Amino acid sequence: MRCPTTRACFVSIRSFSSSNLLPALAGHEPNDLLNEVRLLSSRGQLHQALSLFYNSSPQLHSLQTYATLFHECARHGYLQQGLRLHHFMLAHFPSCTSDLFVTNHLINMYSKCGYLQYAHQLFDAMPKRNVVSWTALVSGYAQCGRGVESFRLFSDMLAERDCRPNDFAFTSVLSSCDYLCGKQLHALVLKMGLGASVYVTNSLITMYSKGYKVEEAWTLFKSLSCWSQVSWNSMIAGFQLAKLGMHAIGVFVKMHHEGIGFNRATLLSVFSSLCVSNGIDINLGLKFCFQVYCLSVKTGFISEVEVATAFMKAYSELGGDVSEFYHLFLETSCQDIIFWTSMITALAEPDPAKAFFLYRQLLQEGLTPDLYTFSIVLKACAGFVTEQHALAIHSQVIKAGFEDETVLRNALIHAYARCGSIALSKKVFEEMGCRDLVSWNSMLKAYGLHGKAKEALQLFPQMDLKPDTATFVALLSACSHSGMVEEGLRIFDSMFKDHGIIPQLDHYACMVDILGRAGRIVEAEELIRRMPMEPDSVVWSALLGSCRKHGETQLAKTAVSKLKQMEPENSLGYVQMSNIYSSGGRFNEAGTIRKEMDGSGVRKEPGLSWIEVGNQVHEFASGGRHHPQREAICTKLQGLIGQLKEIGYVPEIRLALHDIEEEHKQEQLFHHSEKMALVFAVMNEGKLHGGGNVIRIMKNIRICIDCHNFMKLASGFLQKEIIVRDSNRFHHFKDNICSCNDYW
Numbered sequence: 001m002r003c004p005t006t007r008a009c010f011v012s013i014r015s016f017s018s019s020n021l022l023p024a025l026a027g028h029e030p031n032d033l034l035n036e037v038r039l040l041s042s043r044g045q046l047h048q049a050l051s052l053f054y055n056s057s058p059q060l061h062s063l064q065t066y067a068t069l070f071h072e073c074a075r076h077g078y079l080q081q082g083l084r085l086h087h088f089m090l091a092h093f094p095s096c097t098s099d100l101f102v103t104n105h106l107i108n109m110y111s112k113c114g115y116l117q118y119a120h121q122l123f124d125a126m127p128k129r130n131v132v133s134w135t136a137l138v139s140g141y142a143q144c145g146r147g148v149e150s151f152r153l154f155s156d157m158l159a160e161r162d163c164r165p166n167d168f169a170f171t172s173v174l175s176s177c178d179y180l181c182g183k184q185l186h187a188l189v190l191k192m193g194l195g196a197s198v199y200v201t202n203s204l205i206t207m208y209s210k211g212y213k214v215e216e217a218w219t220l221f222k223s224l225s226c227w228s229q230v231s232w233n234s235m236i237a238g239f240q241l242a243k244l245g246m247h248a249i250g251v252f253v254k255m256h257h258e259g260i261g262f263n264r265a266t267l268l269s270v271f272s273s274l275c276v277s278n279g280i281d282i283n284l285g286l287k288f289c290f291q292v293y294c295l296s297v298k299t300g301f302i303s304e305v306e307v308a309t310a311f312m313k314a315y316s317e318l319g320g321d322v323s324e325f326y327h328l329f330l331e332t333s334c335q336d337i338i339f340w341t342s343m344i345t346a347l348a349e350p351d352p353a354k355a356f357f358l359y360r361q362l363l364q365e366g367l368t369p370d371l372y373t374f375s376i377v378l379k380a381c382a383g384f385v386t387e388q389h390a391l392a393i394h395s396q397v398i399k400a401g402f403e404d405e406t407v408l409r410n411a412l413i414h415a416y417a418r419c420g421s422i423a424l425s426k427k428v429f430e431e432m433g434c435r436d437l438v439s440w441n442s443m444l445k446a447y448g449l450h451g452k453a454k455e456a457l458q459l460f461p462q463m464d465l466k467p468d469t470a471t472f473v474a475l476l477s478a479c480s481h482s483g484m485v486e487e488g489l490r491i492f493d494s495m496f497k498d499h500g501i502i503p504q505l506d507h508y509a510c511m512v513d514i515l516g517r518a519g520r521i522v523e524a525e526e527l528i529r530r531m532p533m534e535p536d537s538v539v540w541s542a543l544l545g546s547c548r549k550h551g552e553t554q555l556a557k558t559a560v561s562k563l564k565q566m567e568p569e570n571s572l573g574y575v576q577m578s579n580i581y582s583s584g585g586r587f588n589e590a591g592t593i594r595k596e597m598d599g600s601g602v603r604k605e606p607g608l609s610w611i612e613v614g615n616q617v618h619e620f621a622s623g624g625r626h627h628p629q630r631e632a633i634c635t636k637l638q639g640l641i642g643q644l645k646e647i648g649y650v651p652e653i654r655l656a657l658h659d660i661e662e663e664h665k666q667e668q669l670f671h672h673s674e675k676m677a678l679v680f681a682v683m684n685e686g687k688l689h690g691g692g693n694v695i696r697i698m699k700n701i702r703i704c705i706d707c708h709n710f711m712k713l714a715s716g717f718l719q720k721e722i723i724v725r726d727s728n729r730f731h732h733f734k735d736n737i738c739s740c741n742d743y744w
């Protein structure tokens with residue numbers, strides 16, 4: 001969506017001819033103009049309605065007409081058109097400024113468009129306010145995710161005489177508040193006798209679900225005397241948020257048996273519930289997924305891209321064969337751009353290569369990609385080793401005339417950053433004429449990913465938009481990657497104090513990581529104890545990683561215990577604990593952990609590396625197994641290791657995880673997948689993108705200390721830049737130095 005500008009607004013309005021729109025209104029009543037404006041607005045022709053209004057006599061402009069147009073600007077999010085209309089009103093009808101009815105519509109328009117500062121100024125200047133005035137502003141802050149301000153305004157509203165909050169005021173403030181504030185609001189709802197309101201109760205159900213208090217949400221749901229579609233949807237979404245997939249399915253089945261119709265929101269929640277992490281049995285999940293798919297086809301909802309995408313994602317996450325739903329796709333009568341895009345979306349993250357193949361198929365079918373298609377393909381490009389695919393799509397975006405679309409520029413920033421080219425990300429960002437919040441957050445995240453925390457912190461004050469929760473996750477992650485502890489603490493403290501944003505789980509996980517990596521593990525543990533919500537697996541994983549780095553065995557046991565409870569099929573806890581024991585030479589304890597993991601049926605994700613040579617991606621496992629040139633690669637690697645040893649390379653044998661002879665430990669380290677990939681790149685230097693000066697390697701797990709040291713020395717010896725993208729960040733090795741400054 002292009003950024004609206006005042007000039008663009010003027011041009012768009014002037015482009016309509018008033019000669020065929022303006023009726024002979026001379027001598028008519030203002031209601032004639034009002035009716036024409038309402039008719040055009042109801043048809044979605046707001047530009048024509050505005051053109052008609054500006055070309056009519058000011059004598060026909062009534063308060064009701066202004067209010068109608070402000071309402072339509074709010075509904076469509078047309079801030080610039082609303083601003084122009086407001087300025088026009090001040091010039092031609094200044095007495096409107098004291099009218100309660102019109103001012104309420106103005107506050108609503110600015111709030112809906114996110115222009116809260118001006119909305120609040122208008123509100124403060126009102127000589128008299130009513131419940132609509134308060135509710136419009138409360139709702140505006142809530143919709144912008146500023147729950148603290150919304151709750152504070154609602155509290156001030158209660159102190160106002162003759163201003164009793166209505167159902168909408170409660171539903172607005174409940175939509176953005178946290179659990180503690182929500183409990184207070186629930187008590188007030190009961191005190192004011194609004195407990196029977198379906199709208200308020202639905203909002204309470206959603207509030208409790210978002211606060212992971214799904215038991216309270218379920219109790220409320222059961223207490224309803226009658227259930228609306230929204231009630232059912234709220235409860236299904238609540239169980240989905242709580243990762244109780246079977247409960248969500250049970251509610252949907254009951255809803256269907258009760259004869260309650262479902263909508264798009266219902267299906268999105270149901271499909272989102274169908275994944276293994278939500279406790280769904282795979283066979284049952286696949287069967288149910290197909291049944292809901294059939295219902296979606298029967299009702300026509302499958303033609304909506306979000307629904308089709310949700311189905312594809314659920315089906316693939318449950319282990320469904322991609323070829324199966326590809327056949328379903330081919331059998332569907334309407335194989336339009338929406339369905340093709342849905343297929344690509346389902347594969348964009350788990351299998352970028354297949355997603356890109358489908359995109360090429362789409363072009364061969366003669367279909368024209370739209371903005372959404374391009375954005376999804378760029379998301380798939382973010383999964384490739386080099387930026388070549390992203391560059392190709394970028395050129396097609398320009399050719400299709402979408403170059404200035406903010407959504408696609410944001411996708412390009414993300415894709416280039418994930419492919420290792422922070423320079424291209426920065427170039428796209430700097431060339432943007434209009435940036436939204438996603439643009440700023442994407443650039444901040446890109447800097448953090450590449451270890452450029454200083455650049456991120458310098459960019460942050462330049463933001464001309466109010467930051468959100470994602471902004472602070474990006475900033476804190478950048479501080480974590482660079483060891484900027486004090487800066488991280490300052491940013492964390494400023495979230496609520498300066499910006500009114502309540503830290504969430506992701507922010508606490510970042511802070512635990514910041515403190516833990518720096519060796520301040522006691523402080524990290526204390527922070528977890530003081531968290532206002534239950535720590536999730538990401539928080540405990542961050543603490544465990546710090547314990548691994550600093551050898552804190554006892555605290556690591558606590559973190560592992562928590563991880564096993566939350567994610568019993570995740571190997572992280574077992575592997576990290578085994579590594580801690582092995583690093584300390586306690587191989588018996590390490591062996592016990594490994595046996596426990598095997599006995600529980602938990603499998604460790606194998607370490608893999610990928611490198612792109614020519615137009616082909618090569619995959620390497622540890623030891624180069626399955627690669628046809630394994631012998632040649634190992635021979636070349638042995639030679640490179642010998643040369644690097646002469647200039648100071650010393651294998652980190654303490655990291656070998658078995659009580660075996662030193663010679664065998666070295667052999668284990670020498671055949672790590674990223675080393676094999678590097679040597680293969682050197683062997684095929686002429687086929688690398690960019691002439692072979694830069695070698696790009698992608699890993700699915702974090703790089704180990706030994707490989708990190710190896711890459712540093714290799715970059716200087718080979719006189720090449722080596723970029724390694726592991727599961728956590730990018731490492732740029734050049735002239736024997738890494739961009740992370742050995743802090744990761």
